[in-house]
Amino acid sequence: MKMIRKLSVAAVLLASAQVATAASIPNMGFETGSLAPWSGSGTVVNNPAMAHEGDWYGQLVGDQSLFQTVSLVAGQSYDFMWRFIAGDYMPFNDASFVITDAGYNLLANVATVGDYGDSGWQYYSWVPQINYNGPLVFGVSNILDSGVNSTLLLDATVPLPGAALLFGSALLGAGMLRRRKLAAKKLEMIAV
Secondary structure (H helix, E strand, O other): OHHHHHHHHHHHHHHHHHHHOOOOOOOOOOOOOOOOOOEEOOEEEEOOOOOOOOOEEEEEEOOEEEEEEEEEOOOOOEEEEEEEEOOOOOOOOOEEEEEEOOEEEEEEEHHHHOOOOEOOOEEEEEOOOOOEEEEEEEEEEOOOOOOOOOEEEEEOOOOOOHHHHHHHHHHHHHHHHHHHHHHHHHHHHHHO
């Protein structure tokens, strides 16, 4: 019992330390109902049924982009959720992308989700190697035509609280410790 108490206290302390180091991108969840501080040609949509988190999300359709200047700290993790909905078919390989401090990163295109496919909500995370003060850009591009548009949705992540992860790990550790003790007891009984 003392062991479980100690593990619980350790889990709470580690979780609070983890929360203190969390990094975020300003208005990544678009829950303000506006684009600020984002610029570009995207829109903010209020549709809780389609949003990953909350009621609002950012939407880019056709040849649109959203960007803002961000200050990223080296070693910190930054993340977001994205969903690509292909409104086109091959060979019209519409694409969605993000440009971070590390350069251009393809999120999805028609080739990866299929004709008129949907990626569903996907998690994206990156850790800058150096401090970065510059643009963060999201975009979707029509490739070879402009008759049919694909869509990129953007939203904030829903982090699983660190305490829940650590508490689960503590319970797993306590269970493994108990199994070890039972196995040692069985060995003692066999030896006698």
